[in-house]
Amino acid sequence: xxxxxxxxxxxxxxxxxxxxxxxxxxxxxxxxxxxxxxxxxxxxxxxxxxxxxxxxxxxxxxxxxxxxxxxxxxxxxxxxxxxxxxxxxxxxxxxxxxxxxxxxxxxxxxxxxxxxxxxxxxxxxxxxxxxxxxxxxxxxx
Amino acid sequence: xxxxxxxxxxxxxxxxxxxxxxxxxxxxxxxxxxxxxxxxxxxxxxxxxxxxxxxxxxxxxxxxxxxxxxxxxxxxxxxxxxxxxxxxxxxxxxxxxxxxxxxxxxxxxxxxxxxxxxxxxxxxxxxxxxxxxxxxxxxxx
Amino acid sequence: xxxxxxxxxxxxxxxxxxxxxxxxxxxxxxxxxxxxxxxxxxxxxxxxxxxxxxxxxxxxxxxxxxxxxxxxxxxxxxxxxxxxxxxxxxxxxxxxxxxxxxxxxxxxxxxxxxxxxxxxxxxxxxxxxxxxxxxxxxxxx
Numbered sequence: 001x002x003x004x005x006x007x008x009x010x011x012x013x014x015x016x017x018x019x020x021x022x023x024x025x026x027x028x029x030x031x032x033x034x035x036x037x038x039x040x041x042x043x044x045x046x047x048x049x050x051x052x053x054x055x056x057x058x059x060x061x062x063x064x065x066x067x068x069x070x071x072x073x074x075x076x077x078x079x080x081x082x083x084x085x086x087x088x089x090x091x092x093x094x095x096x097x098x099x100x101x102x103x104x105x106x107x108x109x110x111x112x113x114x115x116x117x118x119x120x121x122x123x124x125x126x127x128x129x130x131x132x133x134x135x136x137x138x139x140x141x
Numbered sequence: 142x143x144x145x146x147x148x149x150x151x152x153x154x155x156x157x158x159x160x161x162x163x164x165x166x167x168x169x170x171x172x173x174x175x176x177x178x179x180x181x182x183x184x185x186x187x188x189x190x191x192x193x194x195x196x197x198x199x200x201x202x203x204x205x206x207x208x209x210x211x212x213x214x215x216x217x218x219x220x221x222x223x224x225x226x227x228x229x230x231x232x233x234x235x236x237x238x239x240x241x242x243x244x245x246x247x248x249x250x251x252x253x254x255x256x257x258x259x260x261x262x263x264x265x266x267x268x269x270x271x272x273x274x275x276x277x278x279x280x281x282x
Numbered sequence: 283x284x285x286x287x288x289x290x291x292x293x294x295x296x297x298x299x300x301x302x303x304x305x306x307x308x309x310x311x312x313x314x315x316x317x318x319x320x321x322x323x324x325x326x327x328x329x330x331x332x333x334x335x336x337x338x339x340x341x342x343x344x345x346x347x348x349x350x351x352x353x354x355x356x357x358x359x360x361x362x363x364x365x366x367x368x369x370x371x372x373x374x375x376x377x378x379x380x381x382x383x384x385x386x387x388x389x390x391x392x393x394x395x396x397x398x399x400x401x402x403x404x405x406x407x408x409x410x411x412x413x414x415x416x417x418x419x420x421x422x423x
Contacts, residue, residue, distance in 0.1 A: 003411070020301030039357035
């Protein structure tokens, strides 16, 4: 499986919480990092998701919001914090890569204006926010 | 709290409707504008959301779809209409800023091709569509 | 109705499955292609969605993840496969258009790096993944 999603995190299912239409799936990335995804119940059934099952979490770089500063709480179920390891401006959008403590890297595409507003530079502390509903889970064939 | 989200609207919680997995939260922006966000129940509990609580709604510019013309209805719970106050083309994507009646501004990133197809220019009428599931709610620390 | 969404697919409602907060709506694109959208119950009611009702499905090009290769399964409810009919790199992001068997075209915006990593070129086989929650349904006025 090769996808255009810049973030592909290997992990295993920790828990599946079925709702009326949607299901909440917790994924252990095995490095101290965890993710929560919201998918439909039908997908959870089709993929036969259950605790222990290996999955790959796909997150588009454009789905990540970056945040700096202390104390704020958000509704985003995924908050992945680390240090900026790369920061490149483009024409309108730029790319910021965060090194996470467990060794994974989170790539985000934000506007150049946001890069400047947040003062992002290599070595700086930053958190990536990802809504649970922005994550696709995959099972390798 | 500083985030890369180009749209950060201050408001207060109007209502919280808990579902099986997800919750629907209505936010009053205090200027005649309102937003609806879908977050998980767990987030609604963690943030202790209740009517009157101050929150900040974060919306990525890339989550906004622009629409012109009359009469169409959409499933997007948030439809924020106003006049174009800025319209800038980039290499592939461009930025369009809408001035809302209550004084807020909504920034969107769409493709240059869409800017031309919709004939967008400063002063023109346009609506920004935002799915409730694209909104992150934050509480300042 | 004119919108900035690069993908606007005409179809008709096949089924509506109401949940606690969200509803799952199946749409027949009439060419052998089908879509599943997750919208709120309130939107389903406001739009008076019922089997047979004509709708337009709006999908932002930036909501599409491209995938190549066989065997993988994903939680994305929409998997639209075909041949690349156009592939253009920009400064950071590029545009890839997929011709679907039924005649529709699916436009996606991904990073140049992903275009190269997947080896995308005109004529190649590729699938576009779209989360059900990324789709907005519209009714023309």
